[in-house]
Amino acid sequence: MVSPNVSLRDATLRFGARELWSGLDLDVAPGEFVAVLGPNGSGKTSLLKVLLGLQQLTSGSVTVCGRTPRRGSDLVGYIPQQKAFDRDIPLRGRDLVRLGLDGHRWGTALPSRASRARVQQAIESVGGASFADAPLGTLSGGEQQRLRIAQALLGDPQVLLCDEPLLSLDLAHQQATSALIDARRRSAATSVLFVTHEINPVLPLVDRVLYLVGGRWAIGTPDDVLTSETLSELYGVDVDVLRVRGRIVVVGAPDAAHSDVLASHHHHPVDDDHEIAGARAWS
Amino acid sequence: MVLGDYLQFPFVQHALIAGAVVAVISGLIGPFVVTRRAAFAVHGTAELSFTGAAAGLVVANDAVAGALIGTVVVGIAIGLLGARERERDSAIGVILAFGLGVGVWLLSKYHGFTNSATAILFGSIFTVSDDQIWLLVAVAVGVLIAMTALYRPLMFASVDPEVAEARGVRVRMVGLVFLVVLALTVTEAAQIVGTLLVLSLAITPAAAAQRLSARPAVVTGLSVLFALGASVGGLLASLETPSVKASVWITTLSFAIYVLARVAGARLIVRRPA
Secondary structure: OOOOOEEEEEEEEEEOOEEEEEEEEEEEOOOOEEEEEOOOOOOHHHHHHHHOOOOOOOEEEEEEOOEOOOOOOOOEEEEOOOOOOOOOOOOEHHHHHHHHHHOOOOOOOOOOHHHHHHHHHHHHHOOOOOOOOOEHHHOOHHHHHHHHHHHHHOOOOOEEEEEOOOOOOOHHHHHHHHHHHHHHHHHHOOEEEEEOOOOHHHHHHOOEEEEEEOEEEEEEOHHHHOOHHHHHHHHOOOOEEEEEOOEEEEEOOOOOOOOOOOOOOOOOOOOOOOOOOOOOOOO | OOHHHHOOOHHHHHHHHHHHHHHHHHHHHHHHHHHOOOHHHHHHHHHHHHHHHHHHHHHHOOHHHHHHHHHHHHHHHHHHHOOOHHHHHHHHHHHHHHHHHHHHHHHHHOOOOHHHHHHHHHOOHHHOOHHHHHHHHHHHHHHHHHHHHHHHHHHHHHHOHHHHHHOOOOHHHHHHHHHHHHHHHHHHHHHHHOHHHOHHHHOHHHHHHHOOOOOHHHHHHHHHHHHHHHHHHHHHHHHHOOOOOHHHHHHHHHHHHHHHHHHHHHHOOOOOOO
């Protein structure tokens, strides 16, 4: 078996008295697409931070491509959710992409033909040439996310961490965005960890699901994990998983932030504030 | 006397040098001030340079050195108390109110010319001593070096803090250093236009530049150019009109450039290629 790009062994993350997850074992193979699901505050975003080298594990071990995650590493690319930029932000789409190449380095960027060519190539690979020179503040959410992918791929990462990249995109742009991420992992064997509150838009792409709930977790194929039995056990209450027209709908899963079941786990502002996993029928 | 005669005087030459240098650093930080929505930080540190100046007068009879040292303290205090963006404005307000109170108390301790203290409110570059001019130039060179080193990570952290953090930029540290650089720049600009009118060099030129382009390098270049035009132009104009202070000319020129940029920007608006 090829060595995994991401490997967690008996990994535990705790903030004060609150345990996000413990004893987590996870190997992500090159080219594998893993969806990370779970209610608010279950530690999905914190998991990405661990892999980015921004957050230390409380205990256990983690490696990315065999090494301890290091802040600013080229091995890892990061794609956030779409955000609203100020209309007059002094940046073009192209400049946003360029930041992915060397925006973290000190000094000013010197004009370089090689850098320009790399940025241009990345922009073309996501079909962004027609809008890359427009002011960033005028781009649509879908256009922005294409450029985000180009930005993240400039470092030629082995692991792509996506934090709700489809949030507030319409259906067509959700499909275009996830198709680009899928193409990358197939062409370059990049591992993908995809944090989402909504599995359905990426269900056809997902190899395995990591489901985090209040310190407990389950990992496996969607068919293994997204079942009434598994989720009921994770949540500790009766949860129904329904399959309706090829979609998965989870009914009865409490939101960790407010639930009685998980009341002992204080909602922590450090963590994400994402929606509960698939609790709402997705249309 | 005509303008040419004035330019023979060393104090006029020094004032123009200082005016130009201060315009360059103000124009340079301007786009970041706008992008980071730090206008209140500019205003707050500018007004608080009054407190530093008063302290400088009391301790060493030197308003400029006092203002420069005091402003670094203020910049760090704002950075530490207002680490979260939501808290920043209230943190500045808190420090501003207390700091001005301290300034008023310090001024009551000062028995020299109160003129030196009030000058700092509206600027009086022509009365600043040679030594102080060179201090201003030295600090400006320091700001220039810091901004050159900081440029890319600061840009990244300003427009896209989340991704910048993920890419390894120490967003908090960069923000704190920028606040100190901003505080120093603002205090320098206050020597020219006065603490109450600093925004005319630290924000207006950048706001005008943003109406004309979305290219970072072009916006920065235009911002510096506009600040230079307003600062040097205003100083020269005030030599011709003894009854009108330089700061009045500078704020007026700066505002005129902004209005022109808005009009021009509306015409040549960087339209989306469809």
